[in-house]
Amino acid sequence: MGRTLCFSRDGNRAAISEGSALHFLPTSGSGVPRTAEVGAIVDLARVGSQFWAVANGVLQRFDTHGTPTGPRTELAGRGLLCPTAIGSPGATWNVAPVSLVVGLQEALHMILDEGLHEVFARHEALARATRAAMTALGLRLVAPDSPSFACTAVYVPEGVDGGKFVKHLRDAYNVTFMGGQGHLEGKIFRIGHMGDVDGFDMISAVAAVEMTLADMGQQVKLGEGTRAAMELLRKAGLKRA
Numbered sequence: 653m654g655r656t657l658c659f660s661r662d663g664n665r666a667a668i669s670e671g672s673a674l675h676f677l678p679t680s681g682s683g684v685p686r687t688a689e690v691g692a693i694v695d696l697a698r699v700g701s702q703f704w705a706v707a708n709g710v711l712q713r714f715d716t717h718g719t720p721t722g723p724r725t726e727l728a729g730r731g732l733l734c735p736t737a738i739g740s741p742g743a744t745w746n747v748a749p750v751s752l753v754v755g756l757q758e759a760l761h762m763i764l765d766e767g768l769h770e771v772f773a774r775h776e777a778l779a780r781a782t783r784a785a786m787t788a789l790g791l792r793l794v795a796p797d798s799p800s801f802a803c804t805a806v807y808v809p810e811g812v813d814g815g816k817f818v819k820h821l822r823d824a825y826n827v828t829f830m831g832g833q834g835h836l837e838g839k840i841f842r843i844g845h846m847g848d849v850d851g852f853d854m855i856s857a858v859a860a861v862e863m864t865l866a867d868m869g870q871q872v873k874l875g876e877g878t879r880a881a882m883e884l885l886r887k888a889g890l891k892r893a
Contacts, residue, residue: 783799785877786861794807806842851885
């Protein structure tokens with residue numbers, strides 16, 4: 653689960669956001685978290701990359717108070733906390749994730765090459781097509797009134813084990829979806845359509861859902877979902893991403 657270091661607007665309080673929970677951190681009195689606490693945060697979230705965003709009030713506090721126990725490290729041209737063990741200004745938290753930075757750079761190039769507006773439009777079209785396909789297959793959406801352009805969550809039919817459903821998709825058709833978590837475990841599957849995904853990817857994914865439903869003994873008319881998806885994708889101007 654992702655963890656994010658966040659500050660109040662005036663910079664007086666700091667907390668870790670983890671899912672829906674907010675864990676407030678001890679501070680030095682200036683509103684800046686103690687270095688050891690921040691070091692623990694980085695340890696928890698060092699796998700992967702993070703983006704930090706802070707309000708102007710927080711930046712002003714960094715400029716005014718600095719850090720109580722250690723040097724500052726520069727991130728995006730501004731000072732953020734750095735553990736004392738690093739010992740020099742401008743140092744990174746730990747071994748710099750060169751591969752992640754290079755990968756991020758390439759991803760940003762891909763976004764700019766496609767065009768930011770076009771990226772958003774593609775994600776919206778894929779999401780709408782996916783929801784239409786699932787509805788055409790008689791499946792129920794988890795969030796029909798507040799859908800996401802990043803992921804579509806769908807209830808499996810009554811009597812179908814969601815875990816076995818996503819496993820069959822992967823094993824039989826080489827299509828990977830995620831199942832549910834917590835109280836939705838075994839009840840839903842989640843279709844991701846964010847990133848380097850295009851309309852043909854989604855048509856294939858919908859076809860795999862149709863065949864898996866049929867394989868598991870569900871009454872489904874093959875082609876209904878893909879037809880609904882293709883109609884919307886054609887109207888949206890389907891093209892390779």
